[in-house]
Amino acid sequence: MPIPEDVTGDEIDKDVRQELQSLPKTLAEDVARNLVMAGRLIDEDPEGAYGYAKVALRLASRVAAVREAAGFAAYANQKYEEALGEFRTARRMTGNVELWPVMADCERGRGRPEKALEMAGAPEVHKLDKAGQVEMRLVAAGARRDMGQLDAAIVTLQSPELASNSVQPWTARLRYAYADALLAAGRQGEAREWFAKAVEADRDGSTDASDRLAELDGVEFVDALDESDSENERGHDNERGSEATPATAADDDRDKDNGTD
Template sequence: MMVAKLIDEDPEQAYEYAKIALRLASRVAAVREAAGFAAYANQKFSEALAEFRAARRMTGSVELWPVMADCERGLGRPEKALDMAGAPEVHKLDKAGQVEMRLVAAGARRDMGQIDAAIVTLQSPELASNSVQPWTARLRYAYADALLAAEREDEAREWFAKAIEADKDGSTDASDRLAELDGVEFVDALHGDDADSEEAVAPEAEAESKADADADAVERDED
């Protein structure tokens, strides 16, 4: 429970909890899986892969196949990740798992410098669909990013915009990427207001100071 709670906000602390859980219950598949994700979040890919493999042996499930393939990428073995993308296990994944596997495969292609192949890998019915699913924003974002890497800027702009439409919870930085493409610079509005206020106050303060000086001069003349 603590691993799940902390893994996004404090992955290092989550990893420490995972190690304790492993000492207490290493024969529980859920513990091995949680330890794998904690290691993965800390880019300890070799350790994560070992834990995911252990969890898979215990359960017989293929659910972890995509993240196992991504660990291979993290270890500098994109060819192995591509081999896993073509394995029979992929056909046993649900739709979300298959989309995740496609994202990993495209990433492996990019690791190998095969940008055009990465673009083709991401082209799928799920990408073309107007239906918004939990994976839609990430899939569109990955496609836009690949297009940008291929210097197809106009198409990249279009797909970043489509990613924004699907990204209701802000899971990607598609809006920032689109703004960058459009040459938009964000200015700290609060800082700007403070500067304007200082400029506006300065003349008033100067006028008040002059009025006080004039009043003092009049009093001296009367004396």
């Protein structure tokens, strides 16, 4: 797959670069450049990211960082079985537990929310950092919702991290998930309150909390371009109407001649 010349491979995380030092220099550079492309595209073009990740995997399948990148690329494309396999391999190679929440979410994607809940109660969760534990809580709540257990999902999200007024990297997503669960349970007033709190914490636009809040408030957004097109269309309609008047009058005359009203 083509890679822009300005992508050198030096853009990757230093820890990943260190892992790649086990490879011959030229090969390491090729793998790094493909990983950079995968990282750049994973949000806007998941299929493209998947393609670059697969190239990196073919070149360096014994590097844990490559396995992890391939897992996230597969995950972004909803290839949950494949993603889980890559994450498991990466975990075996490193012994790290940080992938545990996303592995549990892959189980949800495979239609196995019960397995995700089982993982949420596993000893590995206690080894996660705070961000990982919050992520695990989000996955567990999602699994509860998958099983139709809305009240349990709401209770799962209730935590010191949710109640805290401090804004952390996970705060917006946690508040958003709580608001969404409340709304699904028919608790619209509380949902609105928490969507508003999510907006306050969402400094980088990681959620659509502002849109959800506006929707609850009955606010409709009109695209300026669409509005302009509509005005132009109305103008064309008026022109067509003026041009059609003589024909309409002639039709009226024919109707009179035929004895019709």
